[in-house]
Amino acid sequence: MPSHCHRGGPAGNGLCCIAPPYLLEQLAESGDENQQKAAERALASLSVVRARRAVTAQLIADPKVDVKALGLVAQGTGSAIKVYDAHGLPFNSFELPGNLLLSTDNPPPGPDTQANQAFDGARATLEFYSEILNRDGIDGKGMDVISSVHVSDQQGNPWENAAWISTQMVYGEGGHIFKSGSLTSALDVIGHELTHGVTQFTAALEYRSQSGALNESMSDVVGSMIKQFVGKETAATADWLIGEGLLLKPGSKALRSMLEPGTAYDGDPQPGKMNDYHELPETEAGDNGGVHINSGIPNRAFALAAIKLGGNSWDEAGRIWYKTLTEKLRPDAQFADAAKATLEVAEELFPGGRASAAVEEAWKEVEVLP
Amino acid sequence: MRVSVTQTGGPLGVPMRFALDSTNLSEQDAADLVQRSGAVAPAPEPKRSYPAEYGYTVRVEPDDGPPVEASYTDGTMPADVRGLVRLVQEHPRQTP
Numbered sequence: 001m002p003s004h005c006h007r008g009g010p011a012g013n014g015l016c017c018i019a020p021p022y023l024l025e026q027l028a029e030s031g032d033e034n035q036q037k038a039a040e041r042a043l044a045s046l047s048v049v050r051a052r053r054a055v056t057a058q059l060i061a062d063p064k065v066d067v068k069a070l071g072l073v074a075q076g077t078g079s080a081i082k083v084y085d086a087h088g089l090p091f092n093s094f095e096l097p098g099n100l101l102l103s104t105d106n107p108p109p110g111p112d113t114q115a116n117q118a119f120d121g122a123r124a125t126l127e128f129y130s131e132i133l134n135r136d137g138i139d140g141k142g143m144d145v146i147s148s149v150h151v152s153d154q155q156g157n158p159w160e161n162a163a164w165i166s167t168q169m170v171y172g173e174g175g176h177i178f179k180s181g182s183l184t185s186a187l188d189v190i191g192h193e194l195t196h197g198v199t200q201f202t203a204a205l206e207y208r209s210q211s212g213a214l215n216e217s218m219s220d221v222v223g224s225m226i227k228q229f230v231g232k233e234t235a236a237t238a239d240w241l242i243g244e245g246l247l248l249k250p251g252s253k254a255l256r257s258m259l260e261p262g263t264a265y266d267g268d269p270q271p272g273k274m275n276d277y278h279e280l281p282e283t284e285a286g287d288n289g290g291v292h293i294n295s296g297i298p299n300r301a302f303a304l305a306a307i308k309l310g311g312n313s314w315d316e317a318g319r320i321w322y323k324t325l326t327e328k329l330r331p332d333a334q335f336a337d338a339a340k341a342t343l344e345v346a347e348e349l350f351p352g353g354r355a356s357a358a359v360e361e362a363w364k365e366v367e368v369l370p
Numbered sequence: 371m372r373v374s375v376t377q378t379g380g381p382l383g384v385p386m387r388f389a390l391d392s393t394n395l396s397e398q399d400a401a402d403l404v405q406r407s408g409a410v411a412p413a414p415e416p417k418r419s420y421p422a423e424y425g426y427t428v429r430v431e432p433d434d435g436p437p438v439e440a441s442y443t444d445g446t447m448p449a450d451v452r453g454l455v456r457l458v459q460e461h462p463r464q465t466p
Contacts, residue, residue: 092445161380163422189381196421255382284425284441285376292383
């Protein structure tokens with residue numbers, strides 16, 4: 001058995017589950033008969049996996065294609081959580097996820113801090129969705145949550161990102177924009193990214209202008225609630241900051257402030273009301289119409305509604321926003337559509353007028369409703 | 371020559387702007403900037419593959435001739451343009 005077979009553990013015929021392709025090629029050429037057959041099967045499987053991932057990535061990028069219906073996205077196996085070490089593979093490598101470090105059957109703590117944090121973040125997110133919102137995983141059908149840590153950019157440099165890439169989570173090291181190793185440490189950022197997956201499987205909000213800002217805001221809403229849930233904070237005591245302490249920039253508090261948009265760091269451009277809405281082009285330079293900028297408006301509406309309703313943010317406001325996302329919004333929804341839908345859902349879930357009145361006040365305060 | 375890069379996306383999301391002007395650089399660095407800038411060519415506006423994907427708009431303003439601007443995502447950016455972007459983002463003599 002070659003010495004590096006510990007990476008994947010043994011599989012049939014003495015081959016590793018995750019064996020390097022060069023090793024498989026060697027065995028296919030020069031191993032004994034059993035090794036040759038197993039290596040050929042493994043190589044065929046590898047090429048299928050890579051081709052499938054390449055095709056899936058292209059199809060997921062096409063909004064007209066239902067990848068779930070085509071069976072191209074991992075289906076439910078009981079919401080298992082798995083964390084892999086990418087060993088510096090690029091974020092878009094067909095070799096991802098890497099080598100398995102942690103799983104639901106082999107949970108933290110392990111020796112890799114970032115892997116432990118990525119696992120804990122995924123677990124907290126799934127628990128919140130299950131216990132509070134009665135949702136079975138990202139796709140609602142218990143799909144596994146796969147994460148890869150130690151992912152690099154395409155040139156092998158530390159990657160400054162943490163992202164849901166339609167099929168799994170990937171985490172870079174940071175070090176230039178974000179504090180080194182910090183991207184796995186923020187529960188709200190992990191919850192934010194995984195909620196992009198929930199949106200992908202539900203409202204599929206178009207990633208441009210107001211629908212894109214709603215997409216971003218829904219991720220912040222759930223990310224913030226998870227942070228509050230784990231930290232046992234009420235809506236009144238929460239700081240409503242997203243990504244607190246992640247930025248290296250001196251004097252920055254966080255990536256965003258939901259309650260006080262525009263105050264997270266010097267130069268934070270987020271508006272907190274419609275009068276300050278940024279009309280930006282739907283280009284890369286324009287942040288696709290300001291999806292990360294104008295999200296400050298619906299973010300503030302949620303924070304205000306949660307505070308007005310009292311208690312925990314997920315008791316009423318969170319359930320209203322979640323049902324709105326998963327059952328009411330269309331892909332091209334605008335802020336006013338979201339406001340109207342949350343009012344309807346508030347009355348459906350909490351009849352009597354108190355909840356809908358609080359929600360209406362919040363949307364009025366941010367000037368989405370007149 | 372002036373090269374500016376606007377980066378969007380990622381966990382922060384909001385645009386970050388970087389620029390480098392050849393007049394502020396050593397002769398060697400200025401030549402490097404001019405040589406690398408040749409990789410930027412007009413291209414269709416890309417679409418992000420996932421919400422947190424980084425996007426980049428690179429604008430090259432030569433001393434003579436019209437400016438050239440192109441946008442990329444992390445997934446669509448050619449290696450030679452990525453080298454230019456890193457040069458602009460990490461050079462100690464960035465201009466505001």
